Amino acid sequence: MKPAHSEFPAPPAQLDHDNCRGVASILSRVGDKWSVLVIMMLFNGPKRFNEIKRLIGSISQRMLTLTLRGLERDGLVTRTVFPTIPPRVDYELTDLGRGLSKPVIALGTWAMDHMEQIEAARAHFDQRNDTA
Template sequence: MKPRHPHNTEDCRAVSEILQRVGDKWTVLVVGKLGDGSMRFNELRAAVGGISQKMLTTTLRGLERDGFVTRTVFPTVPPRVDYELTDLGHELLVPVAALGEWARLNTARVRAARQRFDGAAAN
């Protein structure tokens, strides 16, 4: 077992703040899609599926602000905007992909646990 680190309130806040960004379902999906390469807004929206224009805009702005995504505007008519992962964004793919794989492998176990719990709570 790893040694426990002493509790540090400032560290907890920092971790919580980052996990709020990277743990959001839309962030996970957007980062996963951009892992294949740069995409235009509408390509990304279609690839993610089920995300509104407003939510995708909000998610991309947050990812850009936090340094995970770059936004490149090309001076064409109409303007072309591409989104791409930064080095930091590519590093984020590792734990995001691992968590996604874990979720896929353990969905049935979690559902079974929920059913057991809900059945016991009903009695």
């Protein structure tokens, strides 16, 4: 039997249906790949839309717009419009978003550190299941 990891908090004693739905809703927002990448890109300060798009590279304009709107709706990102010609719009993490950025960056770092192991495990699994 494996020892319990004392570094992790215990799960809540009571997980009812409403709590699970609420948590699932939040995790679906903060756990999708585009939100994770946007949060990582905004970690070092505000950026303009096209700057975020350029940094991520593979995201469409529509998907970035939808992602930023969702993050703004959830209180993780603020959108500031400056009255210039043409108007300048900056996106920035809120305090809530900055709090989320730490575990998001940790997750991204973990993924980068273990990418080779996971790719090898996938190849092994696929090979084993292709012969079955």
